[in-house]
Amino acid sequence: MTRPLLSDVFIEMADTLVDDFDLIDFLHTLTERCVQLLEVDTAGLLLTDAEGVLQVVAASSERTRLLELFQVQAAEGPCLDCFRTGTAVSVDDLSRAGRWPRFTEAAASAGFASVHALPMRLRTDVIGALNLFGVAPGALDSERLRVGQALADIATVGLMQQRAIRRRDVLSEQLQAALNSRVLIEQAKGLLAERLQVNVGEAFTILRSSARTRNRRLSDLARALVEGTERLPRPGPDTRTI
Amino acid sequence: MVASADRRMRLWNLVVERAHGVPATAGHVGAVVLTVAGVDAVAVTLVLADSPRENVYASGRLAADLEELTTTLGEGPGVDALAGWPALGADLTDLYCRARWPVFAPAAVAQDVRAAFALPLQVGSIRLGVMDLYRSRAGVLDRDQLADSLLLADTACALLLDETNHGEGRRPEGASLQHPEVHQATGMLVIQAGVSAAVALVRLRAYAYAHDRRLRDVAADVVARRLRFHRDPEEG
Numbered sequence: 001m002t003r004p005l006l007s008d009v010f011i012e013m014a015d016t017l018v019d020d021f022d023l024i025d026f027l028h029t030l031t032e033r034c035v036q037l038l039e040v041d042t043a044g045l046l047l048t049d050a051e052g053v054l055q056v057v058a059a060s061s062e063r064t065r066l067l068e069l070f071q072v073q074a075a076e077g078p079c080l081d082c083f084r085t086g087t088a089v090s091v092d093d094l095s096r097a098g099r100w101p102r103f104t105e106a107a108a109s110a111g112f113a114s115v116h117a118l119p120m121r122l123r124t125d126v127i128g129a130l131n132l133f134g135v136a137p138g139a140l141d142s143e144r145l146r147v148g149q150a151l152a153d154i155a156t157v158g159l160m161q162q163r164a165i166r167r168r169d170v171l172s173e174q175l176q177a178a179l180n181s182r183v184l185i186e187q188a189k190g191l192l193a194e195r196l197q198v199n200v201g202e203a204f205t206i207l208r209s210s211a212r213t214r215n216r217r218l219s220d221l222a223r224a225l226v227e228g229t230e231r232l233p234r235p236g237p238d239t240r241t242i
Numbered sequence: 243m244v245a246s247a248d249r250r251m252r253l254w255n256l257v258v259e260r261a262h263g264v265p266a267t268a269g270h271v272g273a274v275v276l277t278v279a280g281v282d283a284v285a286v287t288l289v290l291a292d293s294p295r296e297n298v299y300a301s302g303r304l305a306a307d308l309e310e311l312t313t314t315l316g317e318g319p320g321v322d323a324l325a326g327w328p329a330l331g332a333d334l335t336d337l338y339c340r341a342r343w344p345v346f347a348p349a350a351v352a353q354d355v356r357a358a359f360a361l362p363l364q365v366g367s368i369r370l371g372v373m374d375l376y377r378s379r380a381g382v383l384d385r386d387q388l389a390d391s392l393l394l395a396d397t398a399c400a401l402l403l404d405e406t407n408h409g410e411g412r413r414p415e416g417a418s419l420q421h422p423e424v425h426q427a428t429g430m431l432v433i434q435a436g437v438s439a440a441v442a443l444v445r446l447r448a449y450a451y452a453h454d455r456r457l458r459d460v461a462a463d464v465v466a467r468r469l470r471f472h473r474d475p476e477e478g
Contacts (some may be wrong), residue, residue: 050385050392051246055419071420170330172388177327179419183366184326186422187439190429190465200426200465226367226429226439 002036006147009033013154022217024181025208026158027058031130034151035060038144040132041112044070045155046079047120047128049179050172054083054128057182062189062201069103069110070131077103079131082117086126088145090116093137113137116145118152122160127175130155181219188222192232206232253278253394254413267405268363268398269299272373276301278390281377283355285309286363286398288371289324295371304353308376311349318346319360323372328392329360333380356380361395363402366425368440370402403444404451415450415457427461435471445471 012033016026027045034043044059044066056070073079077100078089091097092114094104107115114134120127130152132140140148159174185207192203210232211221224230253274260270268286276284283305288296295313300306312318322329322342331339334347334356350358357377363370373395375383383391393416400414419425424446431442446464449471450457463469 049418050389051249052389053246053418053420074420173328173330176392177325180326180362180364180366182419182422183425186419186425187366187429187432190426191432192429193426193465194430194433223367226432228432228438 003039004033004036006037009037010150010154013158017158021158022211022219023158023178024058024185024218025211027155028060028208030151030155030158031058031060034130034132034148037151038132038140038148040116040140041135042066042133044131044133045120045128046070046073046083046131047159047175047178048083048126050176054080055179055182057128057178062204063110066110069106069112072103072106073131075102076100077107078115079117079129082119083126083129086119086121088116088118088149090140090145092139095137107133111135114139116140116148118145118149120152120156120159122156122171125171127156127159127171181222184219184222184226188225191225249389249393250413250416253390254397257394257397266401267299268401271394271398271401272299272301275373275375275391275394278394279359279375279383279387281357281359281375283308283376285320285374285376286371287312287320287374288363288402289369290371291369298371304355305374305376307353308350308355308358309374311353312346312374315345315349318343318350319358320372320374323360323362324364324369326362326364326369328362330382331358332382334358335380350376354378357382359383359391361391363395363399365399365403365443366428366439368428368443370399370440373398400447403440404447415447421458421461423461423465424457427464430464431471434473436473442471445474 031043031045042060044056046054047057049055054074059066078091082089094107094113094115112133112135114137116132118130120129132148159178188207189200189203192206193200208218211218256274257266257270260273272284272286284301285297285305286299287309288298297309300309312320319329319331333339334351339347355376355378357380359375361373363372396416397414400416404414427446428439428443431446432439435442435445446460447457450460
């Protein structure tokens, strides 16, 4: 993967935020750019629900193992600590950190050795965290930490962008909307996985590229598929729909 | 995480208490919301596809009147929440709420209601209805009130889905994002069993009850293709 220019990424993000945009797709793109720009192996974005539990809404890879790791993160780990304290938590080598035994084991079995968590802050609130994983031990230098924090801030701006958030109740609406979109997308992933006999990670890739091709929001297309009001053309020469 | 489990247990105990020995319903949940959210009226209204809004619980006259108002006007938080996320009107006299609900807001204020909050009873694409909260005092729901109310809305969804399952007073497992495999399995069942997403989730839950297993574990088996559901000729 070639490393994109920092300026190009920020221009891409800024361009997206101007129009009526697809939040979940935007957050997915952001996690992919994190991987490319920060030279980490995987990135994920977690938002808090009303109970204060972290939920993954976007990740640079939809591998099941990885999503399971994020679930563990909701209970213990650097991401939770970052969320609770509102400050970045950087673990260069998990095996030597000697903390978070459950998380360390889950991370190791998913193939990760280092992890960095950056807070998503909105004034006095912490609304989530950006999670960066590396397969090898290693620090994020101060420059990459700064860029990572800027990307986490852009994710916050994206979340707040769809409506002007000056009020706490609107923030709550927006967070719940993002989480609900994600539930819809999970249902559509299952549906496509069964129709196409692929795994749910591949189903997500198909769903996302279909939404992009049709210029549709991921959550709108997901809803149409699950409600049966819309079908996708089968890839390749087969003209039947899926 | 632990705090969240404690919260669930505390709220479920309140629902069971309210049910006085009969199987808990969405109405009992509504009555608990009235006490924990610090509001003056609560209503639970079903909004199923192709059917008119059906009010199944109203805490009193005020709640019933406001539900009727929402149905008549086709406007208000209880309509907006059908989009799938909460519609929170902390002060119905402010510019923001008046612009959002130009007819509903003044009509509610005329009935001495200053704040209205609607929570979706919805699981992804599965729309069941809304839970509406009304208060005579303006102001947001605080963090705990909102968290309790959202969790209780989740419980109400589970009870509505389980109405035919005879859960026998078991605490229903909610449908959070914490276990995405539940939603993935729902989507897979839509195809396997040839049913709507709502029926798919009901069947998944019924299977978990019947086999005394956790919903998330049954769902994980479906996603891993260790368990398949089939078309049921008796399925309506």
